[in-house]
Amino acid sequence: MDFSVTSDNQDSMSDTIEVEGDLDSSFDIPNGGSILIISNDQSYLTHGIHKFPAKFFPELPRYLIRKYSEEGDYVLDPMCGSGTTLLEAMLNNRKGIGLDIDPIARLISKVKTTPIASKSLKSASDMLNEKIQEFVNSKTYQPIIPEFNYRDNWFRPFVLREIAIIRDSIKFVHTLSPKSIKIRDFFRVVLSSIIRDVSNADPHCTRTVLRKKIVKKIELGDTISRFIQTLSRQRIAMNEFTSIARTLDVGHVLLPKGHAIQTSLDSDSIHLAVTSPPYINAVDYPRTHQLEMYWLGLLGDGPLSHVKRKYIGTETVYKAEYENLRSSGYDTLDPILARIYTKDPRRSFIVYKFFEDMKQQLSEMMRVLKPGGRYCVTIGNNMIRGVEVRSDEILSDIATSSVGFKLEQTFFSKLIRHFIRIPRPERMLGEWVLVLRKPN
Ligand SMILES: C[S@@+](CC[C@H](N)C(=O)[O-])C[C@H]1O[C@@H](n2cnc3c(N)ncnc32)[C@H](O)[C@@H]1O
Known part of the structure; x- marks a missing residue:
């Protein structure tokens, strides 16, 4: 000490x-x-x-x-x-x-x-990344965008689409192995962790608020790449935790x-x-x-x-x-x-x-x-x-x-x-x- x-x-x-x-x-x-x-x-x-x-x-x-x-x-x-x-x-x-x-x-x-076994987490993450890319590249795929108050003020249209693609992909991977709830929940928390950053909300305020003065720089594709990077970082953290938990x-x-x-x-x-x-x-x-x-x-x-x-x-x-x-x-x-x-x-x-x-x-x-x-x-x-x-x-x-x-x-x-x-x-x-x- x-x-x-x-x-x-x-x-x-x-x-x-x-x-x-x-x-x-x-x-x-x-x-x-x-x-x-x-x-x-x-x-x-x-x-x-x-x-x-x-x-x-x-x-x-x-x-x-x-x-x-x-x-x-x-x-x-x-x-x-x-x-x-x-x-x-x-x-x-x-x-x-x-x-x-x-x-x-x-x-x-x-x-x-x-804890989550690292092998299962890796294969589910690979599947998730593939599915996300497939939906992003599809010209016909229409992701499910939920309705909520002031939705279009909180998020730009392309951000809404990208979050919805990630969310749909998580659901898709979960349907392939419905028993692995812990993997699905891990993905959901990683998604949740980036939502505030890609929204239009003031990043410096704990309350979720919009401020006219704050115009965040969020570009097409940023939400997806931020999610993928965060997932890869958090996977490493989860693997370390899992080996200690054992x-x-x-x-x-x-x-x-x-x-x-x-x-x-x-x-x-x-x-x-x-x-x-x-x-x-x-x-x-x-x-x-x-x-x-x-x-x-x-x-x-x-x-x-x-x-x-x-x-x-x-x-x-x-x-x-x-x-x-x-x-x-x-x-x-x-x-x-x-x-x-x-x-x-x-x-x-x-x-x-x-x-x-x-x-x-x-x-x-x-x-x-x-x-x-x-x-x-x-x-x-x-x-x-x-x-x-x-x-x-x-x-x-x-x-x-x-x-x-x-x-x-x-x-x-x-x-x-x-x-x-x-x-x-x-x-x-x-x-x-x-x-x-x-x-x-
Ligand atoms: C200061 S935060 C705790 C943060 C925590 N120590 C941590 O490290 O993340 C206070 C928490 O109290 C919770 N809370 C408020 N009312 C509660 C209640 N009636 N029962 C249980 N939790 C409550 C809030 O939801 C919030 O998560």
């Missing part, structure tokens, strides 16, 4: 421990201290298969897993996103369990942690039904839970992934707002819900709700609802963890309508005063290289890691 201590005037914490790469699990981060992990592993094995907002860098869950669990233990991420914790749990010979309400997140997590004794991953507040897990069954919940006010996950969901057929028939309501941190709230100022009963939260309410009643309710949902989520973790088990939650602070929301303090208050956890440790993990772009001054400099312990 290579680390140094630097002085830091940017915030109230005076010393930051800087670590390049892995953080040894025997190392105790000082309580209340600050750490900057310079990640080397964001694309290690299958970690880099798909972008995801507020994705962990693997070194953080790896450290927590090694520090707070043993080989063979159950490690849960109840809001697993793209599955960083799960892959790390598996690679460290733990049994990973992941839940997420977002279908894209579940698909990525599954593919990221499912050597693992107990490491594997399950993605059961359920969500973070209502899991189907047995009481007292989990040794360690590690997660990063959505940020309040920062990422609208269904909207972020809407283009990918349209193409992968992952959106149900109902409107997007129905899906959105179920997310922790949702911004889809009804007027009747914020007609009056809400009171949470927590001294750490109520003055903040009141201050935001004077400026923006809706935002005040969004913050209130986030912590209400998190209270239920913490209670569910209290139920499923074994006595003595830990829940490591990373949470960023926000400025909402000019009011600072110290989510770490509020969450610690809820976890200890209402749910029954003991706050064992906290530290601040600084962020560099993050996919999230949030307008200044609401930008996050890092996040707090709370280590909560269920009493014995």
